[in-house]
Amino acid sequence: MKNKVLSVSLIILVCITLIGAVILILVMQLNKGDEVKEPTIDEIIESSVDIEEITTNLGNQQFVRLTLKIQTDNKLAGEELAKRDFQVKNIVIQELSEMTSKDLEGKAGKKAFEDALKAHLNPLMQNGEVQKVYIVSYIIQ
Template sequence: MKNKNKLLTIMLIILVCITLIGVIALLIVSQLNKGDEEEKPSIDEIVESSVDIAEITTNLAGENFIRISLKVQTDSLEAGEELTKRDFQVKNIVITELSEMTPEQLDGKEGKVAFESSLKTKINELMDSGEVQQVYITSYIIQ
């Protein structure tokens, strides 16, 4: 009888340990998944915190000229308001960047992505509050 009680006690302890290990593993996995799932802004939030850069017509390096419009997405409404006030500085950056580029450098997806990335970096250097998340080309013509 004494052996049966010992065996039952050992089995009960093992069962409790396995249950605890399972609960701890479940908690760890759920905590790790929370860190992976960043909350993405809704399209309405993106539009609210974005700023349209009116159409700019300027010369490229060489004999061509470009007509381009942009939308700049920021990380907050405050950053969007600041960017709206800095509109003239953003236009200056766009014109300066484009004046050094040839049509071939803007050609294709890679050229446009490189241009957008360059603008994002340079505009972020201006910003005091918030930052630029993405620059989008909304219209684009080279002649």
Template sequence: MQNRNKLLTIMLIILVCITLIGVVALLIVSQLKEKDENAEPTIDEIVESSIDIPEITTNLTGNKFIRISLKVQTDSPEAAEELTKRDFQIKNIVIAELSEMTPQDLEGKQGKSTFQASIKTKINELMDDGEVQQVYITSYIIQ
């Protein structure tokens, strides 16, 4: 009887140890996976998941006009492919947004950041798959 109790105790200890090892291994794997997901994309990945919006010339509110080019960074190459197909909609969004702005609205870093955030939000409303991560102004002239 005593041997059975010892055997049962040993088996329970082994079972608890195996379970603990499994839980620890699972936690370590999930932490490593989480770090990989949070890693910043490389420049090659950014270029692969970005599209260029060629130069757009349009009127601002008032007697001024703007020439602007953009690069739109998405979260995946598939999302970039969708944006390529939607380029006419993106140009329409940019033109509509700029037509409501004055040159003063685009002055300084804050004005440009506000414009970029607005374009990002409006493009994301169009997207079926993926999302826009960043909108970059690649050229900009107001005359």
């Protein structure tokens, strides 16, 4: 009788361990698909658009000259953004006209400008979205 109880207990313990191992493996496999694969530099360049040099006045009567590179999430979105070049320039000029040179100072100022452009450009996009805005060159006078 003792051997029978011990055998049943051992079998139940092994079954619970196996079920736990199977659940753990399934959860790990499901989470593996959720990992976001970072694009390669070639993919980034392929889906990016260069915005030629823009010179405009700031809100405090100084002027800024800058060049941008805008990264989208896919090649089709990049092609769309290239066609929307005039809208991009309009948004950049409008954004800068409300800013002063103080607003663009330091890393935080430039990051805020990049984020504002991204927020204004994404509603225009139909074939993807803007991932990142890069300031490639920048001069304030």
